[in-house]
Each structure stands twice: as C-alpha cells, then as structure tokens.
C-alpha cells in the first residue's frame with residue numbers, strides 16, 4: 001500500500017487532490033467553523049485554531065502520506081483550485097485491511113450531492129486500489145446529514161459496536177464486494 005505518487009481522483013463534478021500549504025486558510029475554516037464542527041470532537045492536540053496550526057496540519061498530512069499512515073484528499077470543483085472540503089482514509093489496521101473514512105465540507109456546498117460523489121470515489125479507491133476489506137465511519141448519533149450520507153451510499157450501522165473514546169458515536173461499515181453498481 002503506497003500513497004506515492006499521490007492518487008488524484010476525479011468524477012463528473014469533482015477533483016480530489018493533494019493538500020498544499022496554500023490551502024491553509026480553507027483548512028483553518030473547515031476545522032474551526034461552528035457549523036462544520038458541530039458534531040466533531042477532537043482532542044486539544046488535534047485542534048486547528050490558528051493559521052499556523054493549519055500549516056502544521058498540512059505538513060503532518062504530508063508526512064503521513066510518505067509513511068503510508070493516512071491519506072487526505074482536498075475536494076475541489078473540477079478545474080478549480082479552491083478547496084471546498086476534505087475527505088480522508090486513516091486509522092488503518094496493522095494488516096492494512098480496514099480503514100476509517102472522515103470528511104468535511106464548506107456549508108455553502110451542502111445538499112448538492114457533493115460528498116456522496118467524493119465518498120464514492122474514495123470507497124472505490126479503498127476497495128479497488130488499496131484492497132481494503134472494510135471501511136468504517138464513526139459519526140455522532142445526532143449528525144443526521146452524515147448518517148444519511150453513509151446509509152445512502154451503502155454503509156450499514158453496526159449497532160453492536162461502541163466507540164470506547166466517544167459514547168455518542170455510531171459506527172457504520174461497508175464491506176468489499178457489497179458496493180452497488182452506481183458506486
């Protein structure tokens with residue numbers, strides 16, 4: 001499993017590309033805006049409160065790419081530079097057969113099917129290129145947008161699993177071979 005060269009992904013409307021330091025302002029917005037972060041709880045050391053935190057976040061992602069620890073894609077509309085959100089695969093198991101997906105999107109672009117399109121690209125990449133067996137998503141029980149996004153795209157709630165670090169999280173899963181034809 002290697003993330004170099006960086007796997008750019010594209011769909012009809014979107015381009016998923018590597019984060020660059022020039023994205024720092026948007027990263028700061030996405031990781032500190034109250035609407036985007038309403039249901040996201042991060043420990044103090046993972047919070048992004050200043051532009052310098054955002055630059056450090058981007059640099060850490062660059063390191064994580066080189067060491068195959070995780071991969072973050074910046075989401076843009078096709079042929080545009082401006083980032084509108086991010087989507088990532090992280091928390092890989094030691095066997096590299098399971099990973100967790102995470103995502104955020106500028107509220108101006110919500111309810112247009114954007115994250116469904118990005119999620120389909122990343123799920124297909126995870127199963128087809130990384131040969132994952134399962135992708136998981138942890139989401140707050142009150143995060144209706146995220147829960148709907150996941151179920152509409154083939155993820156299934158596993159009610160028997162609990163997030164030991166956050167008891168308001170639900171855990172959704174999608175297995176290789178169960179992705180339907182429109183993904």
Ligand SMILES: CC(C)(COP(=O)(O)OP(=O)(O)OC[C@H]1O[C@@H](n2cnc3c(N)ncnc32)[C@H](O)[C@@H]1OP(=O)(O)O)[C@@H](O)C(=O)NCCC(=O)NCCS
Nearest residue numbers: 036103104105110111112113114115116138139145146148
């Ligand atoms: C969760 C989140 C990523 C959802 O993103 P989104 O782009 O609005 O989600 P979708 O793209 O699937 O769009 C949802 C709605 O748009 C509709 N839609 C509109 N145009 C569409 C199109 N062209 N194609 C597909 N769906 C479209 C969908 O049908 C769906 O409506 P419904 O579910 O009410 O039927 C977004 O709300 C967000 O960033 N939230 C804050 C961050 C967050 O909570 N992250 C998750 C942490 S676990």
